[in-house]
Amino acid sequence: MVTRRDMAGWVGGSRRPNAAGRWPGERLGLAQHGPTSMAGWGRRILAVVIDWSIALLISNLWFxxxxxxTLGFYILMQVVLLGLLGTTVGxxxxxxxxxxxxxAMAGPVRVLIRTALWCLVVTPFMVDPDGRGVHDRVAGTVQIRM
Structure with a gap:
């Protein structure tokens, strides 16, 4: 039988410590601020807009x-530049x-997996408590500030 006490405990939430840690990336061993801390959403969105704009420009000029x-050039930029340099222009x-x-560097195989999942569009919005999308979790990657 469910009692009021059981319901009050459930409604109040769990009593376990915060699964997310004190700041995004703490559970992953990342710094709270500065280089090697988790990249925020503003930076991530800016990077996507810049990279997509470059792919769109190339596509408009020649195709x-x-x-x-456009999608093909975006994927190509992601796989080649992230796989070799760990960063794209954006x-x-x-x-x-x-x-x-x-x-460690992500490498081409992890970046290919990450990019394929990212292209499903929904996966970047399914985030864990640290703010990593499904595409980053499956690939074992994280986006950090430089």
Whole structure:
């Protein structure tokens, strides 16, 4: 039988400590502020807008703005630049780097997985308490400030 006490405990939430940690990325061993801290949403959105604009510009100049060509150039930029340098033009301007959890370079295979999941559009919005999307969790990556 469910009692008032049981309901009060459930309504009040769990008694376990905050699963997210005190700041985004604490559970991953990231700093609270400055370099190597989690990149905020503003930086991430700015990076996506810049990268997409570059892909759109290329597509408009040489391929009459075909949407699949735009997507293809965006994916190509993500895989090549993130796989080799850990950052894209947009992420560099926004001061973001994509690394594996622990700080090592992500590498082409992880970046390919991350990009494929990112292109499903929904996965970046399904975030964990640290603010990492499904695409970053599956690939084992994190976006940090440079």
């Amino acid at each position: 009459e703005g075909h949407p699949l060509v 992420k560099r301007i926004a001061g973001i780097q994509v690394v594996r959890v622990g700080g």
